[in-house]
Amino acid sequence: MDYKTILVHVDDTPQAPDRVTFAARLANDQGAHLVGMAQTGISRFVRETALPGVDLGDLTPLFANLRDAAGQRAARFDALAQQAGVASFSHRVDDEEPGLALARRALYADLVVVGRTAYDAPGIAGIAGIPEYVALNSPSPVLVLPHPLPCPHVPERVMVAWNASPEAARACRLALPLLVRAKQVELAVFDEESSSVRSPEDAADMAQFLSRHGVTVEICRHHPRGAVGNALLVRAEDLKIDLLVMGCYGHSRYREILLGGVSRTVLRRLSIPVLLAH
Structure with a gap:
């Protein structure tokens, strides 16, 4: 693919x-x-x-x-x-x-x-x-x-922000041409109120789906103390990832603009390439 x-x-x-x-x-x-x-x-x-x-x-x-x-x-x-x-x-x-x-x-x-x-x-x-x-x-x-662009090469270390939403699932599918070429893929689950992930099986099922496409993926669960968007960017920086994959505006866009949200936070503080899908 x-x-x-x-x-x-x-x-x-x-x-x-x-x-x-x-x-x-x-x-x-x-x-x-x-x-x-x-x-x-x-x-x-x-x-x-x-x-x-x-x-x-x-x-x-x-x-x-x-x-x-x-x-x-x-x-x-x-x-x-x-x-x-x-x-x-x-x-x-x-x-x-x-x-x-x-x-x-x-x-x-x-x-x-x-x-x-x-x-x-x-x-x-x-x-x-x-x-x-x-x-x-x-x-x-x-x-x-972003600018400056930190990784001029094809992404090798990728993090997928997984919350079991249709937008995140669509992002995973549409990112497959990049995921199958990556050397390291983390399926990052951030436990918070708006996440649709309710059990370990939610993440395991997506990891299995990706593995059938030839993607080697590791599941990592996180328990952020603050905003998920900030925690997501900190984790990406710690891992020195080349690409972040995430669903865009899982909630109403107007709600995110008014109250803040993961999509808005990531796009405003972007320091790494991010693949978005809605």
Whole structure:
């Protein structure tokens, strides 16, 4: 089981080259076709300026500049993919917002690679929530990369956050192409009120499911004193893992935003790659 189409977000941030390089190495390892996705942002710009008395024809030079900039990013993607030796790759340039464009294209991809949202960056309203949006609005798992990227290689040490929820089970299934290649996989169970794990058999059944796919997995139960999200990140740091696999927003997203939650904590404090699925 391999990923055969990997989609990577090619934006104008300084982190984009590292993201593309990581996605290219992953594509080489999986034998996948790599698609680079660049956006102009024109659609949102049009919506925000579509006011009485505004002549969009006057914005033609600006739109041309935006498309030219996106085209240059796409060309840099091509150069990086070729430099990495990717056998099959292509790029797309879209006028839609990043989250929406990626979610639509993810209908035809096995994996989407994006960057961590910079919550303290200027202009956050334009880029906030891209990982969450794509995870919640596409059938593909989303691999979120931090900056700086601590593991440029294919993940060897993986931790799966298991709470016996449909989202966590889906994340396990969608991460199988990575799990079967990992040298070490921990199925981490954090005992807390919202977990659906009620007996040792809950974790044992998932471990057995994974083992039938050729994944060697170890079950570890934890009893966090504080928030599970923080405990999860501390455990991941202690193990020096290369990848965290977890379900995204098992509770209502609005409940997590209001009260905090594992998904929100991990995405805001991300220091390792995390694969999300909803």
